Amino acid sequence: MNPSTVALVTGANKGIGFEIARQLGEQNIEVLLGARDPERGNAAALQLRNEGLNVDFFHLDLEDPATIHSAAERIQSAYGRLDILVNNAGILNDRGLLPSELTEAALRQNFEINFFGPWLLTSALLPLLKASEHPRIVNQSSILASLTSIGKMDGWITPGYTAAKTALNAMTVLFAKELKHGKVNSAHPGYVETDMTGPDAPLTPAQGAATAVWLATLEADGPTGGFFNEKKPLAW
Numbered sequence: 001m002n003p004s005t006v007a008l009v010t011g012a013n014k015g016i017g018f019e020i021a022r023q024l025g026e027q028n029i030e031v032l033l034g035a036r037d038p039e040r041g042n043a044a045a046l047q048l049r050n051e052g053l054n055v056d057f058f059h060l061d062l063e064d065p066a067t068i069h070s071a072a073e074r075i076q077s078a079y080g081r082l083d084i085l086v087n088n089a090g091i092l093n094d095r096g097l098l099p100s101e102l103t104e105a106a107l108r109q110n111f112e113i114n115f116f117g118p119w120l121l122t123s124a125l126l127p128l129l130k131a132s133e134h135p136r137i138v139n140q141s142s143i144l145a146s147l148t149s150i151g152k153m154d155g156w157i158t159p160g161y162t163a164a165k166t167a168l169n170a171m172t173v174l175f176a177k178e179l180k181h182g183k184v185n186s187a188h189p190g191y192v193e194t195d196m197t198g199p200d201a202p203l204t205p206a207q208g209a210a211t212a213v214w215l216a217t218l219e220a221d222g223p224t225g226g227f228f229n230e231k232k233p234l235a236w
């Protein structure tokens with residue numbers, strides 16, 4: 001990868017996002033580490049800089065459009081383009097609830113962070129991505145957004161999360177059509193041990209980062225407008 005490649009990763013202060021930031025940094029990519037909390041974001045960026053990586057904290061709260069616009073302005077004035085956007089930040093606030101048990105507030109918050117935030121951020125950054133020679137967008141989705149899979153799954157029910165991540169998958173297909181010279185894909189990281197899941201999950205965040213990192217660094221003949229886990233396509 002070209003050493004001047006610039007990548008923005010959202011929700012990168014911990015979990016899978018932090019590992020995506022680290023693995024992109026290890027490929028000599030300049031990483032803009034997005035986080036909603038400046039203290040946690042600065043601490044994470046400092047940790048990666050101490051590992052010798054080129055990482056800078058960017059304040060990005062997907063529920064606060066002002067942070068989206070100031071991040072876009074800062075990237076415009078510092079770089080004039082963006083090569084990689086990883087929409088990784090997300091929440092899961094409805095595990096085990098039936099659709100009829102979900103409160104309106106929880107449903108709206110799911111859509112705010114898992115769908116509207118990534119859509120608004122991607123739209124704000126699209127002129128910068130269009131200015132890149134090889135732009136890549138990765139939307140961190142979930143197998144729980146595969147309509148083909150969830151009907152057959154027992155045990156996991158996350159109605160608002162599933163609906164919002166399904167909308168995020170629609171966004172992947174739509175932005176892939178708009179960003180014609182780039183690659184726009186959805187990733188499922190696997191079942192990964194983070195604050196979102198807990199100790200039963202079998203994969204480490206470093207293992208979970210691999211699919212998004214692969215999609216963020218796809219070669220010119222790579223896929224676009226798809227949904228992947230471990231380099232294999234998933235059914236929508």
Ligand SMILES: NC(=O)c1ccc[n+]([C@@H]2O[C@H](COP(=O)([O-])OP(=O)(O)OC[C@H]3O[C@@H](n4cnc5c(N)ncnc54)[C@H](OP(=O)(O)O)[C@@H]3O)[C@@H](O)[C@H]2O)c1
Pocket residue numbers: 010011012013014015016017035036037040060061062063088089090091113140141142143188189190191192193194195196197201
């Ligand atoms: N873990 C899994 O097995 C799994 C499976 C499928 C998909 N995923 C997806 O992978 C992504 C990362 O999840 P994770 O497991 O690493 O979870 P995590 O450890 O809980 O990390 C979530 C990240 O999103 C950030 N975030 C939450 N709300 C935000 C907001 N309003 N604005 C900006 N950032 C916000 C969090 O920031 P704070 O630290 O400030 O809260 C944190 O950095 C999510 O999109 C998730 O849906 C995970």
